[in-house]
Amino acid sequence: MPNKPHDIEVKVTFATADRPYRREYADSVTIGTVLGDSLAAFGVAADGTTRYYLKHDGDEVPVDKTVGEIAGHAHVLHLKLRTETIQGAS
Amino acid sequence: MDIESTITLARDVPQVEEFLSSSGGRLVHREEDPAGLYWAVVQPTAPASTQFVARISWTVYPHRPPSLLFAPAISLPTSDPRGWPEASGYRAPNDICKPFTAEGQALHTEWATGPHAWRNTGNPFLFVVENLVEDINRVGGARAA
Numbered sequence: 733m734p735n736k737p738h739d740i741e742v743k744v745t746f747a748t749a750d751r752p753y754r755r756e757y758a759d760s761v762t763i764g765t766v767l768g769d770s771l772a773a774f775g776v777a778a779d780g781t782t783r784y785y786l787k788h789d790g791d792e793v794p795v796d797k798t799v800g801e802i803a804g805h806a807h808v809l810h811l812k813l814r815t816e817t818i819q820g821a822s
Numbered sequence: 823m824d825i826e827s828t829i830t831l832a833r834d835v836p837q838v839e840e841f842l843s844s845s846g847g848r849l850v851h852r853e854e855d856p857a858g859l860y861w862a863v864v865q866p867t868a869p870a871s872t873q874f875v876a877r878i879s880w881t882v883y884p885h886r887p888p889s890l891l892f893a894p895a896i897s898l899p900t901s902d903p904r905g906w907p908e909a910s911g912y913r914a915p916n917d918i919c920k921p922f923t924a925e926g927q928a929l930h931t932e933w934a935t936g937p938h939a940w941r942n943t944g945n946p947f948l949f950v951v952e953n954l955v956e957d958i959n960r961v962g963g964a965r966a967a
Contacts, residue, residue, distance in 0.1 A: 737890070740895055746940075746944065747945050747948040747949035747952055748943050748944040748945070748946055748949045749943065749944045750939040750943050750944050776937070777937055779936070779937045780938070781937060782936065782937055782938070814952060814953075814956055815953065816953075816956065816957075816960070817910075817911065817920050817921060817938070
C-alpha cells in the first residue's frame with residue numbers, strides 16, 4: 733500500500749528579501765517547482781546570467797529531488813535561496 | 823556615515839555575525855576602524871583550508887554595495903594576492919567583478935538595472951557575506967597565489 737501523501741510547510745529565506753516565502757507543498761512536488769515559485773515571490777527574474785539554487789542544512793538541493801525526499805519525516809522544511817553570478821563576472 | 827546607515831547596519835550585523843560564526847568565522851569591527859568598515863573572517867569548509875579575511879567597507883547602507891577586497895590579515899593592505907581566493911570574478915589583488923560589490927557595479931554600469939541591480943531590501947550585508955562564502959567554498963578555499 734503506498735504511503736499516504738501529506739503536505740509539508742516550506743519556508744524559503746533570501747537575505748535580500750524582507751520576509752520569507754512560505755507555502756504548503758505536497759511531498760511529491762519537486763524542489764525545482766519550489767525554487768521557481770520562490771523566485772517569483774521574491775520578484776527575481778532569472779535571465780541566465782545568475783544561477784539560483786536552494787540549500788538545506790548547508791548543502792545545495794538538486795532541483796529534481798522532491799520536497800518529501802528532502803524533508804524526510806519533518807512537517808516543516810526550511811530552505812535558503814542562494815545566488816551565483818555565472819556571466820558578467822570577468 | 824549617515825544616521826540611517828549606522829542604525830540599519832547595527833540592525834543587520836548580528837545576523838552576519840551569526841552566519842559567519844556558524845562556519846568557524848567571525849565579523850570584526852575594531853575601535854580604530856572607521857564607521858562602515860568590517861573585516862569578515864571566513865573559514866572555508868574544505869579540510870585543511872585556511873581563513874580568508876575580507877575587508878568590507880560600506881558608505882551608504884543599505885542603498886549602495888560595499889567595497890569588497892581581501893587582505894592576508896585584519897588591518898593589512900589588500901594588495902597581496904596571497905590573501906585572495908581563486909574564485910571566478912575575484913581578480914586579485916584589484917577587485918571583485920560581481921554585482922554585490924561597489925567595484926563590480928562601477929565597472930559594469932549596465933548592472934544598475936535588471937537582475938544584477940543592487941537590492942537594498944532585507945539584509946544586504948548578509949547577502950554579500952553569503953555570496954563571498956559560497957564563492958570561496960565553490961573553489962575549495964583555493965588561493966589566488
